Amino acid sequence: MTSKLGLKHIQEIAPYVGGRPISEVAREYGLDESKIIKLASNENPLGMPKSAHDAMLAAANDLGRYPDSNGFELKKVLSARLDVPADWITLGNGSNDILELAARAVAQFDDAIIFSRHAFAVYPLASQAVGARAVEVAPTPNYGHDLPAMLKATQSAGDKAKLVFVANPNNPTGSYLTPAEIESFLQAVPSNVVVVLDEAYNEYLAPEQRYDAIAWVKRFPNMILSRSFSKAYGLAGLRIGYGVAQPELTDLLNRIRQPFNVNSLAQAAAIASFQDHAFLQKGYEVNRAGYHQLVKAFDEMGLTYLPSAGNFVLVKVGEDDAAGARVNLVLLKRGIIVRPVGNYGLPQWLRISIGLPEENTAFINAFREILAK
Numbered sequence: 084m085t086s087k088l089g090l091k092h093i094q095e096i097a098p099y100v101g102g103r104p105i106s107e108v109a110r111e112y113g114l115d116e117s118k119i120i121k122l123a124s125n126e127n128p129l130g131m132p133k134s135a136h137d138a139m140l141a142a143a144n145d146l147g148r149y150p151d152s153n154g155f156e157l158k159k160v161l162s163a164r165l166d167v168p169a170d171w172i173t174l175g176n177g178s179n180d181i182l183e184l185a186a187r188a189v190a191q192f193d194d195a196i197i198f199s200r201h202a203f204a205v206y207p208l209a210s211q212a213v214g215a216r217a218v219e220v221a222p223t224p225n226y227g228h229d230l231p232a233m234l235k236a237t238q239s240a241g242d243k244a245k246l247v248f249v250a251n252p253n254n255p256t257g258s259y260l261t262p263a264e265i266e267s268f269l270q271a272v273p274s275n276v277v278v279v280l281d282e283a284y285n286e287y288l289a290p291e292q293r294y295d296a297i298a299w300v301k302r303f304p305n306m307i308l309s310r311s312f313s314k315a316y317g318l319a320g321l322r323i324g325y326g327v328a329q330p331e332l333t334d335l336l337n338r339i340r341q342p343f344n345v346n347s348l349a350q351a352a353a354i355a356s357f358q359d360h361a362f363l364q365k366g367y368e369v370n371r372a373g374y375h376q377l378v379k380a381f382d383e384m385g386l387t388y389l390p391s392a393g394n395f396v397l398v399k400v401g402e403d404d405a406a407g408a409r410v411n412l413v414l415l416k417r418g419i420i421v422r423p424v425g426n427y428g429l430p431q432w433l434r435i436s437i438g439l440p441e442e443n444t445a446f447i448n449a450f451r452e453i454l455a456k
Contacts, residue, residue: 090214092192092214095211102422103123105119105420108415108418118418119419120438120442120446122420122438123420123421124319125394126313126436127317127366128373128437128442129317129365129366130317132355134358135316135318135351135359136352138351138352138354139348139352139355142352143348145347148347150345150346150347151350156354157174157357160357161325167297170330171300171329172333173326173328173333173340175323176323176324178309178310178325179324180322181309181324181326182203182281184326184336184339185209185246185277185279185336186210186213187209187213188332189277191213191214191215192214192215193215193243194215194216195237195243195245196246196248197218197246197247198210198218198233199220199227199253200219200220200221200222201226203254215246216243220232223258225258225389226258230264234268234272245276246276246277249265250282251280252285252287252391252392254395256389256397257390257396258391258392259390259392262294274305277305277307278303278306279307279309280296280299281309282296283311284393285310286363287367287394289371292392300327304328304332307326307328308326308327310327311324312324312352315366315394316353316356316357316362316363318352318353321349321353322345323345323350369437373437373440374437376440376443376444376447384454386398386400395435395436396435397432397434398434399432400432400433401431404425404431405430407429407430408425411423414446414450421433422434
């Protein structure tokens with residue numbers, strides 16, 4: 084739809100489409116909501132931790148007041164754990180907010196923002212929103228970030244290069260970059276180009292994959308680390324995330340972020356969940372077991388899938404470009420919501436969020452039957 088109103092680069096944006104809500108699928112297909120399984124949005128199948136739920140209810144007693152715009156108590160907790168000053172932290176309405184703030188803070192019309200093809204859909208949206216040129220770099224053969232190629236694209240853009248988005252693990256492919264690869268990239272990127280390291284799925288990394296990204300923030304003043312409370316911490320519905328960077332960048336982000344962009348309930352729940360180590364560990368264990376449950380079934384079915392370091396698996400369901408949509412529709416009619424990824428340029432694939440054991444089993448059984456037919 085075209086309009087005489089608004090800027091051309093805004094009119095050209097294709098709005099972000101999230102995973103379909105359970106209530107919507109129930110209405111459309113006449114299903115019982117209680118029997119629908121949602122494995123579409125990389126949410127935590129354990130839900131919200133009780134500690135966060137209790138903290139949120141306590142905070143609800145003071146909802147007649149505005150939230151703390153600076154998030155003092157939450158930043159205090161984050162600062163202590165991360166070992167950075169509080170003024171290095173920016174709170175966001177989900178980590179999505181941090182990504183968009185970064186684009187608005189450093190790029191403008193005709194600047195270049197670089198990211199990998201098949202990476203998070205918000206990167207091109209954030210680029211288009213500021214009128215910047217979205218530079219998509221072809222991924223490696225295993226659908227991972229080709230950092231040398233991304234560096235070359237940054238250098239080719241010259242003074243127009245303003246921002247690079249790097250996701251680790253990457254959504255929707257689940258690909259993983261080693262610490263050596265990331266550090267080498269940070270060292271090589273021109274110091275006037277901001278690098279956002281998006282770690283929305285960081286907590287799902289296996290122990291041998293983990294690294295100290297905060298140490299890089301301390302070394303590289305052009306780096307922003309973005310993290311989320313939506314996934315491992317179980318707070319997707321409250322929309323809260325944070326960014327970590329040196330003061331020169333956090334000052335820019337705070338100049339343009341909305342006042343009170345993180346509500347009181349979200350702040351209280353985040354403080355509690357961030358300190359709930361038992362919940363985080365249980366979520367990690369459920370995710371690892373669920374991953375092995377899914378890929379074992381895919382192996383048995385002879386399907387191609389991508390190894391994932393996140394809480395989801397990308398699986399190929401056919402050879403034609405209608406395959407993903409076709410299988411997704413049959414699953415929807417059976418009350419199982421997964422994520423087609425045609426909008427990511429992957430129409431032959433489906434992204435399956437890892438659920439509870441019984442949810443994974445229900446999906447696998449339905450999936451086997453559908454593909455057999």
